[in-house]
Amino acid sequence: MLLIGGVNYYTGQYLDIKKIAALGHAKSCIVGIDLAHGAGNVSPELHDSGVDFAAWCTYKYLNSGPGSLAGLFVHERHAKNRNLPRFAGWWNHNKETRFNMRQPFDVMPGAEGWQLSNPPILSMAAIKASLDMFDLVGMKALRKKSEKLTGYFEFLIQQIDTDRIKIITPSNPKERGCQLSIQVKDADKSLHQKLMDKNVITDWREPDVIRCAPVPMYNSFKDVYEMVAILKTLL
Numbered sequence: 429m430l431l432i433g434g435v436n437y438y439t440g441q442y443l444d445i446k447k448i449a450a451l452g453h454a455k456s457c458i459v460g461i462d463l464a465h466g467a468g469n470v471s472p473e474l475h476d477s478g479v480d481f482a483a484w485c486t487y488k489y490l491n492s493g494p495g496s497l498a499g500l501f502v503h504e505r506h507a508k509n510r511n512l513p514r515f516a517g518w519w520n521h522n523k524e525t526r527f528n529m530r531q532p533f534d535v536m537p538g539a540e541g542w543q544l545s546n547p548p549i550l551s552m553a554a555i556k557a558s559l560d561m562f563d564l565v566g567m568k569a570l571r572k573k574s575e576k577l578t579g580y581f582e583f584l585i586q587q588i589d590t591d592r593i594k595i596i597t598p599s600n601p602k603e604r605g606c607q608l609s610i611q612v613k614d615a616d617k618s619l620h621q622k623l624m625d626k627n628v629i630t631d632w633r634e635p636d637v638i639r640c641a642p643v644p645m646y647n648s649f650k651d652v653y654e655m656v657a658i659l660k661t662l663l
């Protein structure tokens with residue numbers, strides 16, 4: 429099996445998953461993509477990419493809150509294969525005969541056959557509220573703003589006159605989502621704390637990287653401008 433992050437959590441690099449699927453399949457691998465940093469951030473076109481499966485959490489860009497349900501994609505070519513090993517629970521058993529409790533276990537074809545058990549309704553409600561907003565705005569519009577917002581962020585960072593910082597995220601908008609990872613020389617986590625004290629929410633990754641993700645759904649160009657001004661003062 430070839431399992432890899434579609435958007436790298438550290439560098440923010442968005443890999444060409446279609447190419448990865450082709451490479452993996454050429455070596456007879458099952459190809460799976462971790463989209464924890466991709467869901468709600470990029471448009472991976474999973475079906476067309478040809479990957480066998482993908483999984484993601486919903487509490488990052490999808491805003492459903494910590495502990496919320498994850499998501500799973502299984503390619504249509506596997507949809508009716510009942511012989512694939514899977515977690516089995518009463519929710520993926522044929523509904524007609526579910527309560528007869530007889531062998532063999534009768535897995536439903538399609539997406540229903542990957543359910544396991546009762547979903548937690550409060551978690552589902554948060555996901556639904558979020559996905560409704562994503563439906564309303566659309567990934568296309570979000571990506572369009574995101575490319576501009578992160579491009580503006582990158583431009584402002586490059587204007588800071590210092591040799592202490594370096595953006596380690598690719599500069600090609602097709603090779604990233606909204607995150608920029610900034611490597612800072614001679615800094616430690618206290619820089620992140622100072623940003624937090626100014627109400628700038630970023631994330632520190634050891635040894636020397638701040639991850640910053642201006643999110644098109646709710647961050648503005650003004651937010652980005654103010655964040656960079658604060659970072660500049662702190663540096």
Ligand SMILES: *Cc1c(COP(=O)(O)O)cnc(C)c1O
Nearest residue numbers: 433437462464465484485488498
């Ligand atoms: C956040 C994250 C996950 C999600 O893990 P959970 O167990 O759902 O919290 C998976 N992979 C990466 C790289 C992540 O950053």
